[in-house]
Amino acid sequence: MQRKATALDVAKRAGVSRSAVSLVLNGRGDGNVAKESQDRIRQAASDLNYSPNPIALSLRNQRTRVIGIVSDEVVVSPFDGNIIGGADDVARAHGFVTVVMDTERDASRDESAVETLLDRQVDGLMYVTVGLKPLDVPHGMLRVPSVLANCYDSSPAQRLHHVIPDEVTGGREATGHLLQLGHRDIAFLAGAATSPAVPLRIVGHREAMAKAAIPVRDDRVFMAGWDINDGFHGAMRLLDGVAATERPTAIVCANDRLAIGVALAAARLGLAVPRDLSIMGYDDESRIASTMVPALTTMALPLREIGAAAMGMLLGAIEDPQSGPAGGTAGLETMVPCRLVVRESTGPVPAL
Amino acid sequence: MQRKATALDVAKRAGVSRSAVSLVLNGRGDGNVAKESQDRIRQAASDLNYSPNPIALSLRNQRTRVIGIVSDEVVVSPFDGNIIGGADDVARAHGFVTVVMDTERDASRDESAVETLLDRQVDGLMYVTVGLKPLDVPHGMLRVPSVLANCYDSSPAQRLHHVIPDEVTGGREATGHLLQLGHRDIAFLAGAATSPAVPLRIVGHREAMAKAAIPVRDDRVFMAGWDINDGFHGAMRLLDGVAATERPTAIVCANDRLAIGVALAAARLGLAVPRDLSIMGYDDESRIASTMVPALTTMALPLREIGAAAMGMLLGAIEDPQSGPAGGTAGLETMVPCRLVVRESTGPVPAL
DNA sequence: TTGAAAGCGATACCAT
DNA sequence: ATGGTATCGCTTTCAA
Numbered sequence: 001m002q003r004k005a006t007a008l009d010v011a012k013r014a015g016v017s018r019s020a021v022s023l024v025l026n027g028r029g030d031g032n033v034a035k036e037s038q039d040r041i042r043q044a045a046s047d048l049n050y051s052p053n054p055i056a057l058s059l060r061n062q063r064t065r066v067i068g069i070v071s072d073e074v075v076v077s078p079f080d081g082n083i084i085g086g087a088d089d090v091a092r093a094h095g096f097v098t099v100v101m102d103t104e105r106d107a108s109r110d111e112s113a114v115e116t117l118l119d120r121q122v123d124g125l126m127y128v129t130v131g132l133k134p135l136d137v138p139h140g141m142l143r144v145p146s147v148l149a150n151c152y153d154s155s156p157a158q159r160l161h162h163v164i165p166d167e168v169t170g171g172r173e174a175t176g177h178l179l180q181l182g183h184r185d186i187a188f189l190a191g192a193a194t195s196p197a198v199p200l201r202i203v204g205h206r207e208a209m210a211k212a213a214i215p216v217r218d219d220r221v222f223m224a225g226w227d228i229n230d231g232f233h234g235a236m237r238l239l240d241g242v243a244a245t246e247r248p249t250a251i252v253c254a255n256d257r258l259a260i261g262v263a264l265a266a267a268r269l270g271l272a273v274p275r276d277l278s279i280m281g282y283d284d285e286s287r288i289a290s291t292m293v294p295a296l297t298t299m300a301l302p303l304r305e306i307g308a309a310a311m312g313m314l315l316g317a318i319e320d321p322q323s324g325p326a327g328g329t330a331g332l333e334t335m336v337p338c339r340l341v342v343r344e345s346t347g348p349v350p351a352l
Numbered sequence: 353m354q355r356k357a358t359a360l361d362v363a364k365r366a367g368v369s370r371s372a373v374s375l376v377l378n379g380r381g382d383g384n385v386a387k388e389s390q391d392r393i394r395q396a397a398s399d400l401n402y403s404p405n406p407i408a409l410s411l412r413n414q415r416t417r418v419i420g421i422v423s424d425e426v427v428v429s430p431f432d433g434n435i436i437g438g439a440d441d442v443a444r445a446h447g448f449v450t451v452v453m454d455t456e457r458d459a460s461r462d463e464s465a466v467e468t469l470l471d472r473q474v475d476g477l478m479y480v481t482v483g484l485k486p487l488d489v490p491h492g493m494l495r496v497p498s499v500l501a502n503c504y505d506s507s508p509a510q511r512l513h514h515v516i517p518d519e520v521t522g523g524r525e526a527t528g529h530l531l532q533l534g535h536r537d538i539a540f541l542a543g544a545a546t547s548p549a550v551p552l553r554i555v556g557h558r559e560a561m562a563k564a565a566i567p568v569r570d571d572r573v574f575m576a577g578w579d580i581n582d583g584f585h586g587a588m589r590l591l592d593g594v595a596a597t598e599r600p601t602a603i604v605c606a607n608d609r610l611a612i613g614v615a616l617a618a619a620r621l622g623l624a625v626p627r628d629l630s631i632m633g634y635d636d637e638s639r640i641a642s643t644m645v646p647a648l649t650t651m652a653l654p655l656r657e658i659g660a661a662a663m664g665m666l667l668g669a670i671e672d673p674q675s676g677p678a679g680g681t682a683g684l685e686t687m688v689p690c691r692l693v694v695r696e697s698t699g700p701v702p703a704l
Numbered sequence: 705t706t707g708a709a710a711g712c713g714a715t716a717c718c719a720t
Numbered sequence: 721a722t723g724g725t726a727t728c729g730c731t732t733t734c735a736a
Contacts, residue, residue: 006729017707022731034705054472055416056729058407059712066451075436075452081427085456097468099418099451100427104437116449120406227643257639260612264645267619287609291579293616358713369723374715386721408713411728708735713728720722 005048013044021045025052058121067091067098067314068117070110070138071128075102083128083149086307094315096123107136114140124314127151128307132164132197145317149310150303153331161317161331163310165301167197170338171204174252174280174299177340179212182349183250183278188221189234189262191254198223198254201282205252220248224258231261239269239277249278249349256281256289259296259345274347284341294344302336309334357400365396373397377404410473419443419450419666420469422462422490423480427454434638435480435501438659446667448475459488466492476666479503480659484516484549497669501662502655505683513669513683515662517653519549522690523556526604526632526651529692531564534701535602535630540573541586541614543606550575550606553634557604572600576610583613591621591629601630601701608633608641611648611697626699636693647695654688661686 007025011018020033024041033041044050058064067087074084084100091098101117103109117125118140125146127135134154141160148162178186188205190198202221209216224234231253239247253259259281263273271277273294281289284300313334359377363370372385376393385393396402410416419439426436436452443450453469455461469477470492477498479487486506493512500514530538540557542550554573561568576586583605591599605611611633615625623629625646633641636652665686 007731008729018730019707019732020705026731032705037705051471052731053411053729055407055410056712057731059405059411059714059728060730060732062712064407075427075433081433081454084427085454088454097451097453097472099449101449102433102437102440119403120449227639229643229645229647232645257643261645263616264619267616270622287579291581291609293581293584293613295581359715360713370714371716371723371725372721378715384721389721404715405713408728409715411712411730412714412716414728706736708733710731710733712730715727717724717726719724 004053005050007050007052009048010041010044010050013048014040016041062121063123064121065096066120066122067096067124067126067311068114068120068122069098069100069126069128070113070117071100071102071130072107072133073102073105073130074128075100082303083307083310086304087126087128087149087311088307089304090308090311090315096315110136110138111140114138118143124318126310126314128310131195132167132200134196145314147310147314147317148331149306152333158331158333161310161313161334163306163313163334163336165197165306166335166337167200168204168207170282170299170301171201172208173204173338173340174201174282175205175208177297177342178250178252178278178280178346179208179214181250181278181346184212184214184349185217185248185250186220187238187248187251189224189231189251189253189258190222191224191226191258193223201254224254226255226257228257228261228264231258232265233261234258235262235265236269239265239271244276245352247277249276250280250346251277252280253282255283256285256292256296256298259298260288260292263292263345273345276350278346278349280346284339289341290343292345297343297346298341300339300341302338305336309336356405357402359402359404361400362393362396362402365400366392368393377402414473415475416473417448418472418474419448419476419478419663420466420472420474421450421452421478421480422465422469423452423454423482424459425454425457425482426480427452434655435659435662438656439478439480439501439663440659441656442660442663442667448667462488462490463492466490470495476670478662478666480662483547484519484552486548497666499662499666499669500683501658504685510683510685513662513665513686515658515665515686515688517549517658518687518689519552520556520559522634522651522653523553524560525556525690525692526553526634527557527560529649529694530602530604530630530632530698531560531566533602533630533698536564536566536701537569537600537602538572539590539600539603541576541583541603541605541610542574543576543578543610545575553606576606578607578609580609580613580616583610584617585613586610587614587617588621591617591623596628597704599629602632602698603629604632605634607635608637608644608648608650611650612640612644615644615697625697628702630698630701632698636691641693642695644697646697649695649698650693652691652693654690657688661688 007021011021024038029038101113128149129151135151152162224230281296281298284298289296289298359373363373381390453465480501481503487503504514576582633648633650636650641648641650
């Protein structure tokens, strides 16, 4: 690999000094460098296919144009990669590069990941999690502009800006969709109590039910877990051996995998979806929700938007150090709305 | 953020010159620096919590200890993140950091991603894909040590080393497992013809059948696609309205999502798994295979191992430039075996 | 308008 | 054994 052209090479070729090259190429040529020198410099630069060495630039400017992203398990898990995708889009558009370190759910690696990144002089930091959760913010994150995506500072002093989905509204609109189809006996298969998203979605569910003046039965809302088998067992509990008049006509699930389990249970019980039972998912998990049989109606999490919004804030704070997340003030909260995706697993309430 | 200690700070505190600091801290102290100076230097370094600035180091040494990973869609997709996880483990263990750029399936971004990375002076490059595939190797990859993980050079001159799963053996052992359970009428739901993994797995399937001296019926092996609905329709085609004596007793699927579709179809047709029908998946997709109802027997792809092996080769080539993938010789091929994971969706052939 | 020189942080060579 | 100095590539200030 032959060495790349340096500013000195350009200067030689154009017959000027390095300083002139630097000035011109950074747009500060006018008023400092003769017009024709400028032309020669630009010509030489493009001839040599010159671009400044980012490492030297970093050393000189003390800014690397690198954003460090640490994730709890986004990369290795099958979910939420879109947060990083959305964040990266924005970063790239601003000439930044992201480097992501995944701790694979080992919180003890958080600090060291952050230190490694800080050591490499990242200009800013972002923490991304799979699923909404309170985060024990690594100390290092307070030393440079930082944001939280899909998580929030677990300490009372909200020191960092965070971007999260609006789960209450998500829950409300999911149930609202079913209500609109005429359902009145709606079950809610929640995930696990450890997730802060769960109670929020339940609040939304209750709000929707309250607005429709329908009492919420205690046995219709419960923690089921997050996986296919959890959905299956939850559905069996709700449906197996229960008379048609006694069973819920719709089930909203806290994620799409639960919905798969519910669909499996329904099929086993000879219930047709959505004719006998409507099923709603949550997440709009790629390659799952849209290809289910029947295709899943679901509440899409705005992952890309979350990532993009978080990166937007972060870059803002970096480029204008006054008004930033790490600008000394407490962090703000940005909520991004979820998006209802209607497919085929929900339908009108069955006539009895 | 107060500035970090530099070598000069350490030198001052220890009352020596920068050079001495450099020598001692790099283990070249003995024979060059007085024992007691060495002690003072080390003391000062730890007092100041000194660690060399990686940027300055990079500029000086022309090595960044950064490995660039470009992926087609590994980060944003729900799959194969483990390749990156495995690769990153190895890199970290060697004091390297990885920066991954995901092109989100836009091949036209390949070259620019590689250039960006090269521009940032990565010491090596790795390309990772979701699913085995031939790769139009970006030119830039030939300029530094590089490896391919889960993909291979599409040009006849295999210029880069690649690490891929042993799909033929995977297919053979999947079918072998079913054969061992007594099945003789085994269907094979392949993915899409565009994947080179498909024909390989079919070869394996045929080898296993041949070894058991069972003819393979043409209508038992076909391209179905990769998604849940594809599995559903494939299974319906095989099972719906077919007499018990005429239908396959086992179906091996090219991935776990197809298996979900098959399970859905079986449930709808009143077939119990594995009593009436055995189902095998492929991939051991996390949070899917193990939580299916019943839990899916599947052929696990050795993703972590692939990533780790690829990174191992790459670092080898970087640290010993003689014998590397980019060392001038043609690339080698490393095949990593798949792993049979037996769960509950397969069982003895039904007695008729 | 231009070029020379300092400095970002570290290493390696070469005098002392 | 030790410290001074050039160098990596670039930007910026200061003199000419």
